[in-house]
Structures are given as C-alpha cells and as structure tokens.
Amino acid sequence: MLSRVAERVYWLARYIERVENTARLARVQSQLMFDLPRAVKLSWFTLVEITSSETYFEENYDAKTEKNCMAMLLSDRNNGNSLMSSLWWARENTRTTRDILPREAWLHINELYLHVKTHQDDFLTRSKRNQLLEYIIKSCQAWSGMLSSTMSQNYTYRFIKLGMSIERADMTSRILDVGGLFLAQDDVVDDEYQTHSILWANLLKSASGYFMYRQHVQTEINGQQVVDFLIHDPEFARSIRFCVNVMKQVTERLPASQPINSALEQFLIRLEDTERFDVGSIALHDYLDQLQQDFSVLHNLCYELWFNPKLVA
Numbered sequence: 001m002l003s004r005v006a007e008r009v010y011w012l013a014r015y016i017e018r019v020e021n022t023a024r025l026a027r028v029q030s031q032l033m034f035d036l037p038r039a040v041k042l043s044w045f046t047l048v049e050i051t052s053s054e055t056y057f058e059e060n061y062d063a064k065t066e067k068n069c070m071a072m073l074l075s076d077r078n079n080g081n082s083l084m085s086s087l088w089w090a091r092e093n094t095r096t097t098r099d100i101l102p103r104e105a106w107l108h109i110n111e112l113y114l115h116v117k118t119h120q121d122d123f124l125t126r127s128k129r130n131q132l133l134e135y136i137i138k139s140c141q142a143w144s145g146m147l148s149s150t151m152s153q154n155y156t157y158r159f160i161k162l163g164m165s166i167e168r169a170d171m172t173s174r175i176l177d178v179g180g181l182f183l184a185q186d187d188v189v190d191d192e193y194q195t196h197s198i199l200w201a202n203l204l205k206s207a208s209g210y211f212m213y214r215q216h217v218q219t220e221i222n223g224q225q226v227v228d229f230l231i232h233d234p235e236f237a238r239s240i241r242f243c244v245n246v247m248k249q250v251t252e253r254l255p256a257s258q259p260i261n262s263a264l265e266q267f268l269i270r271l272e273d274t275e276r277f278d279v280g281s282i283a284l285h286d287y288l289d290q291l292q293q294d295f296s297v298l299h300n301l302c303y304e305l306w307f308n309p310k311l312v313a
Contacts, residue, residue, distance in 0.1 A: 003306060003307050003308065004307075005097060005100065005156075006155070006156075006159045006306050006307060007303075007306070007307035008093045008096060008097050009093070009097055009100070009101070009156055009159045009160050009163070010159045010160070010162060010163035010302065010307070011089070011093055011163060012090055012093035012094055012097065012160065012163070013159070013160040013161070013162075013163030013164040013167070014163040014164070014166070014167040015086040015087070015089045015090035015093065016086075016090050016109075016140055016143060016144065016164075017140075017163070017164050017167035017168050017171070018081070018083075018086045018167055018171070019083055019086045019087050019090065019136060019140055020136070020137055020140035020141065021167070021168070021171035021174075021175075022051075022073060022074070022081075022082075022083045022086065023083060023133040023136040023137050023140075024133075024137060024171075024175070024206045024207070025047055025050065025051075025073075025171075025174075025175065025178070025206065026047065026070065026073060026074060026083075026129070026133055027130055027133045027134070027137070027206065028175075028178070028202045028203065028205065028206035029042070029044065029046070029047055029178075030126055030129065030130055031130075031202050031205075032198070032199065032202050033126075035198045035202065036195060036198055036199070037194075037195065040195055042182070043064065044064065044065065044066045044069035044070070045057075045064040045069055046178060046181050046182065047069055047073055047178075048064075048069055048072065048073070049181065050174045050175075050177055050178055050181070051073065051081055051174070053072065053073075053079065053081060056072070056079055057069075057072055060072070060076075060078070060079075066126075067124065070123055070124075070129070071123070071124075074120075074123045074129075075120050075123050083116075083136070084116065084117070084120065087109075087112065087113050087116060088113065090109055090113075091109050091110060091113045094106050094109045094110075095110075100156050101147075101151075101156070102146070102147070102150045102151060104146055104150065105143070105146070105147060108139070108142070108143050108146065109143065112136070112139045112140075112143075115135070116132070116136060119132055144164065147160065155254065158250045158253060158254055159254075159306075161246060161250045162247060162250045162251065162254075162302065165243040165244075165246040165247045165250070166243070166247060166295055166298060166299060166302075168238060168243050169240045169243035169244060169247075169291075169295060170291075170292055170295045172207060172230055172231075172238055172239065172240050172243070173231075173240060173288045173291045173292055173295075174288075174292070175203055175206055175207055175230070176203070176226075176227060176230055176231070176284075176288055177285060177288050177289075178203060178206075179199055179200060179203050179223065179226070179227075179279060179280070180279060180280050180281070180284050180285050180288070181285070182199055182280075183196070183199075183223070183279060183280030196223055197220070197221050199223075200221045200222070200223050200226045201221050203226065204221070204226060204230075207230060207238045208238065209229065209230060209236060209238060209239075212236050213225075213226065213229050213236075216229060216233065216236070217229065223279035223280075224276070224278075224279055226279075227277070227279055227284070228276070231271070231274075232271070240271070240291065241268070241271055244264060244267055244268055244271065245268070247264055247298070248261065248264040248265070248268070251264065254306070256305055256306075257305065259301060259305065260298065260301045260302065260305060263297070263298060263301060264298070267294060267298070274287070
C-alpha cells in the first residue's frame with residue numbers, strides 16, 4: 001500500500017469523525033441553552049476554546065456571539081477545522097481513493113456534502129440548525145457502519161480505524177473539557193445540583209453515552225463518574241481507553257509498528273495510573289490538555305512511520 005494512499009484514508013476517517021463530533025458539540029450547546037435555567041450564563045465562545053481556535057476567531061470575527069461562533073465552527077470554509085472544511089476534505093480524499101473503497105463510500109459522502117452545502121444557511125437559525133446537525137450525525141454513523149460491514153479487514157481498513165480512533169479519543173477529551181470549562185464559570189448555587197445534572201446528561205448524550213452510562217453506573221448522573229466513564233471505561237466505544245486499545249490492536253497488524261506500539265503501551269499504563277481529578281478543576285483541564293498533546297504525538301509517529309517514512313530512513 002502506497003504511503004500517500006494510506007495517509008488519505010487515514011485522514012478521510014479523521015475528517016468524517018471530526019464532522020460528526022463537531023456536529024455533536026454544536027448540538028449539545030444548543031440543547032443546553034434550552035435545558036439550563038435562564039440564570040445560568042452559557043458562553044458560545046466555549047466551543048471556540050474547545051477546538052483550540054481562539055487565535056483564528058480573534059483574527060476573523062469581531063464579537064463572541066452565537067452567530068459568529070457557529071459560523072466559525074460550522075460553515076467557515078477558510079477555517080480548516082470547520083465542519084464544512086472537514087466535510088470537503090473527506091469528500092476529496094474519498095474521490096482520490098475510490099479505487100480501494102466500496103462504491104457506496106463515495107456516493108454516501110458526495111450526497112452528504114451536497115446536501116449540507118445546499119442547506120448550510122440552516123446553520124444560522126437554531127431550530128433548523130439542530131435538524132441539519134442531526135442529519136449529519138446520522139449520515140456519518142451510517143457511513144462508518146457501512147464500511148465496517150462491507151470492507152475487508154485489510155491495510156486500508158486498518159488505517160481507517162486508526163484515524164477514526166485517534167480523532168474520536170481526542171474529541172472525547174474535548175467534550176469533557178466543555179463540562180470543566182462550564183463549571184469553572186458557573187456562579188449559580190441555588191439550583192447547583194439540577195444544573196450539573198443537566199450539564200453532564202447532555203455531555204453524555206453528545207458522546208452517545210447516556211444509555212450505556214446509566215446501564216454501567218446505575219445511579220444518578222454524577223460529574224465525577226461521567227469523567228471516569230468517558231476516560232476509563234474499557235468497553236464503551238467512545239471512551240478514551242477503548243479508543244487507545246483499538247489503536248493498539250490495529251497498529252499491531254501494520255508493518256514497522258514497534259515504536260507506536262511501545263508508545264501506546266506507555267499511554268495505557270499512564271491512563272491506568274492516573275489519579276482522580278475534581279470536575280471543573282484546573283488539574284482536570286490540564287490533564288485533558290496533556291491527553292490532546294499525547295494524541296498529537298501519536299499522530300506524528302504515524303506520519304513518520306507510514307506516511308513519510310523517509311524522515312526516519
């Protein structure tokens with residue numbers, strides 16, 4: 001398998017996962033606006049912070065309004081991390097690798113891109129935006145399900161799984177950061193219990209983890225347990241630990257993978273040994289930030305090993 005082809009399918013999976021998770025982040029923020037008491041202040045700029053896009057936002061937008069934050073996150077084609085940019089790149093990478101992917105993969109992505117492009121003005125109004133985001137999330141899930149049921153478990157599929165898992169783990173850490181940043185600015189004490197329950201329930205739903213969490217924990221929703229569940233649960237498909245285990249299983253079946261296998265083993269050991277952090281604390285934010293830096297290191301290792309191997313020749 002050629003390095004450039006491996007890189008394209010790896011990034012294809014990352015872009016689709018990013019599209020789905022960006023839609024999830026925007027939807028949960030809108031849902032929180034409906035569910036939380038009016039006295040609770042909720043900043044749309046939190047989404048800009050979560051995606052580490054503060055510099056781009058300050059250079060291109062004049063106010064931290066819902067309209068500007070949603071435009072930057074969803075429809076701004078000049079922002080390389082926006083939903084529309086990620087979807088465009090996913091379509092482009094699918095088009096250039098059509099000969100090794102099921103025909104339905106191209107048809108599905110092309111149809112999704114054209115639909116979102118046609119209806120992107122719906123991002124401007126909250127009710128229409130939520131409908132479009134729901135459509136995008138379901139389409140991304142259908143795409144990944146279609147690939148898992150129609151593709152041979154070959155090198156192509158392993159690079160797709162690798163890209164999907166690293167992006168998913170990274171976004172789970174960012175979704176958890178939403179809760180931390182919210183609690184850090186929360187000054188409502190009268191109905192603190194109710195407010196926190198709504199917050200963590202919506203964060204679980206944004207990771208499609210609400211039902212599994214209730215099965216696993218079987219108690220009231222608690223911020224500390226939500227954090228533990230989304231970081232450490234060995235069986236939930238969107239927990240960070242599960243995603244890292246998938247990465248390890250996939251890379252063990254790729255050539256010249258010893259350096260990244262060792263890095264993933266160390267990552268899992270650190271994950272097991274991690275102390276518990278209080279939700280909303282600076283320590284938890286720093287820990288999640290460190291996890292995101294670790295995912296960046298793993299991505300660079302993939303690049304050196306498989307996408308540009310001359311760097312280590």
